[in-house]
Amino acid sequence: MSDTQGRIDPITLGVLGGAFQAIGLEMGHALKRMAYSPAAQQVEDLGGGLFTVDGREICESDTTPMHIGSIPAYIRGFMRRLEGNVNPGDIIIHNNPYHGASHSPDLCVAIPIFWEGELTAWSASTIHLSDTGGVFPGIAIDVHDVWAESKIYDSLKLYENGVRNEQLWQFFIDNTRTPSYVIGDTEAMIAAGRLGEKRFLGLLERYGKETVTGAIEEFLDYCERMMRAQIEQVPDGTWEADGWLDDDGRNRGEPLYVHTKITIEGSDITVDLSKSCDNVVTGFNVPFGGSVLPGIYTVIRSVFLDEATFDDFIPQNDGIFRPIKVIAREGSIFNPSFPRSALSRVCPILRASDAAIQALAEVVPDRVAAGSSAIGVGVYTGYIPEKSEYWVHVEINEGSYGGRCGKDGMDAIDVLTVNSRNTPIEETDWLFPMRTERYELRDVEPAPGRWRGGIGIIRANRFMGDGAFTSETDRAYEAPSGLFGGSPGTTLRLYRVDPDGTEEPLESKQTNFSMSAGSTLVWEQACGGGYGDPLEREPEAVLNDYLEEFVSLESAARDYGVVIDAASDSVDAEATARLRAERAAGT
Template sequence: MTALNPAGETLAGVAPDDFVRVDVDPITLRVIGGALDSIAKEMAQILYRMAYSSLIRESEDLGAGIFDVNGRELCESDSTPMHCGSIPAYIRGIDRRLSGTYQPGDVILHNHPYHGAAHSPDYGIVIPIFFGGRHVGFAGCTGHVSDIGGNFPGLCMDVVDVWAEGKLMDAAKIYDAGVRNDALIQHILDNVRTPEQNAGDLEALIACARLGERRFVELLERYGVDVVMSAAEKWMDYSEEMLRRRVREIPDGEYEAPLSYLDDDGKNREVPLAVAVKVKVTGDDVVVDLTGSHGQVPTAFNVPFEGSVLPTVASAVRTLLLDEALTEEYVPQNDGCFRPAKAYAPEGTLFNPDFPASCFARFSQINRMFDSINIALADVLPDRAVAGSSAALCAIAYSGLAEDGQSYWVYIEINEGSYGARNGKDGLDCVDTLMANTRNNPIEELELNRSMIAERYELRDEPPAPGQYRGGIGSVRTWRMLTDTFIGSEADNRNDPPKGLAGGHDGLPGAFTRNVGTEREETLYSKVTQERCAAGDTLEIRMPSGGGYGDPLLREPALVLEDVLDDFVTVADAERHYGVVIDESTMTVDEDATARARASRQAA
């Protein structure tokens, strides 16, 4: 499967045949739209408040929503777009095996990356919704659990195939017509290193989907199937038309991003992996062509096409063209936003691997793809495009054998990068970017529960990328291990640093350093498999800083002074990069000297 609409070429626009489409007045339409939005938000609240694992509970690495019988998204939670965007593919993967067998009370667990899952650690729970004896839709949610078995705790890079990743559940009914399959659930928990966490996460996922089922049935009871589904169809069509309207404003053509490179595949060191992105616009359709990207690799560093590539393309197009800060009209996120965006990736490549290649660690690649789509369209969307962002998910798993010797402690943290600048705004500092949208992991959470202590957690010392609008600043975090600890990482340091736009400077790459500042200092690769840190060792994680936007000599001197006062740049940096001369005795801008310095730079 190389080219496909995220909603499914054969499904997009096909309405269920078990309801009559009726006219819905504007007020009722708004009420139902608001109700759908509230259902998805409430589902997500249940999931992240009930979950046991830090990734779901602290980082909100989750997604939830309501879907029709064809798997089309009616609403989604305000959480990670990767999770929300992939649930329709989960449903299609489940439907290929269970279509025609759904019953009230079913609860289905799924995580197969070649049958729709974003990747195997993202457990998906799907519940078919019945009303009046008819199957009318699905409630679905996903969340990243701490461990799924497999070769290594938490995260794995150097694994031979998809089976080595861990326990695969391919449309497994853990409740069949309301009857819980305790033997199957126990089998699943017996094959992971964190059974207590996984059990808690599984119950949270089930509770989330059941809440969605209940709330949607309540909506149907109040307004009837015909009215609710007709309103949902109208909202989907509206979102599609709003997005297509923005696509039509882009001149037809092919827009290509400069070739960028990921560090390596986690095994073959010093072999960078090309990411090639070309955006083709024809009328009101967008196709993202990934031809020219690196071939699939013999590690876990591949990307499931349907569960990860397609949601990324849809999210990137929607984010750029329907930015909420620049769009006055309310446009809900639903299946309509998927329809104008398509993707192509040759089979057997990084973004469309052949079964059974492992694709456990796929986030740095899709974030880089999102970043490249943005860069490709920068010339035709100068007021919307963002300079290069950190564009890598820095997920690190720390683990060790628990005191009881019967299980492992596993902690997965997300480290924060930064956004590039955009026309009119500086880049955001120390935040997760693009497809991730996860929250930071509080250091106290790990210190209370694990054998590590944080010695540093703050913004990087280096100045941000200069520009009329400066780039965002990445984070730096230092852990000291209190006991022998294993580390697994699927990050990307961006040895190919984030690109500046319109005259802005490039950002800065990241780095992993063990025992920094000591005679035992050692630079680690961004991707490691079960790297051992001894008790007393430190690990410094330095995240990339985003690119700048625009000529630095056009930056308002008052903003440069503000950055100096905030210790983001030095007085010398201000003059060297921005031509702004600051009187250190009064810490004010010397306007005459600044005018002369800038005139001299511009003349040169």
């Protein structure tokens, strides 16, 4: 199956490439089918795939990149302690954010794959567990250090030589407030890992180790060449962008600086976050290996190697990451110093990713979007006396993208590096003592632009009993930016409505905030910025926005220079031409 130079013949290489991709997808489907928590089943806050002995990604599930792109760092993290002490039948659990974890609630379950007595690969997956025994239920923003955020499971063998460590398993279950969910989700990861192991061993048995491992290396090299070819099309240079996060969840009114510098030299790209602010005293920091790297890798790939624009098969693997170097100084928010907590990391990495896109706008304007919003992570919780455990609901509230060249920004969708799904209203109402009373597009006008910004969601959740919530979101003060003449988007709004109708504005980040029965939490997610001069937007597109109630007659004229005849629901072409001419002349 290989020539005299060791290269795999094209047909076999294609078959194995498809097989690798199928294994990753199948592992993801297995995780979703067998997982127990809604965050895993519905939100798909999970991921899995196959990895080389030294942790390089071979293939992945079609889920959130933060869960798969982090696994190489997990493998390096637990192998630094195990030092090769790995045997057939072992199953390793790991969640240390200073040694690879994306953050501590994301537990990794890794199974070594042996062939003829030799460690050959890894089958691994992660799920965001609903609770891992920190100081507050679920996740938290305002926590003191890494020990307060979670129980840390560092390079531990849950199974050794095929036998489960019952004492460790009991300790693991005793240290969560949601044992029903955690047991189910962990067992799902074990089953998905064994499935990946079985499928990979089937390839080794059919094609032989030399052919399979050779195909892996050829695919990694192929993806590296594809990525480098795209980067080389951009002239060498350095571009920068910056912005602000609302605060750290404790020190209100003190925004946090984020700076991204991108340098291209030939086929290499460097993303430098070192000018960003120092690490903070709360959990609003980002693990470097487990979250910064996969976050930046994802956004750079989306700009330079969007598979939707290529006819060629471009699998996601370690080869795509090789041309990308990421720098973050130790002691910064993107590379915190031990023992700072790094629990609530999603908003900072989204802000850095958005800044990376804005920095590249000057050189690849047709591949970028205007400013995008952050997502909102809501964690709702309460105690169930009859079960002696908590209910914890992890919910993703969708944001929106900014407008992009040729297309409006996408409404009500997960953004940038996360790729999670929404939680259906029926799921919330069925499983938890909550009622979703409103869930729709936010009733604000989109940011004007030749291609308008996207609109985030509004979601109102009423507590049926006493409970609490934690909010991890951003963009309450700095709106997503416009590009090339487009207008900025709309900022986030978060507030509580008491049973008597009184509204209480809330900061974007809250930790275990008490909610009484009958009170309602309302998320109004930020909206994306506009792209291009609004006066260049097609009048018929403005008319369509008016008919769909995105814009009013007044804003159509004011923002876009489009005059709409309300009686006939049509564009007054002559009046529009005159108004746009006046605007262009500055009158």
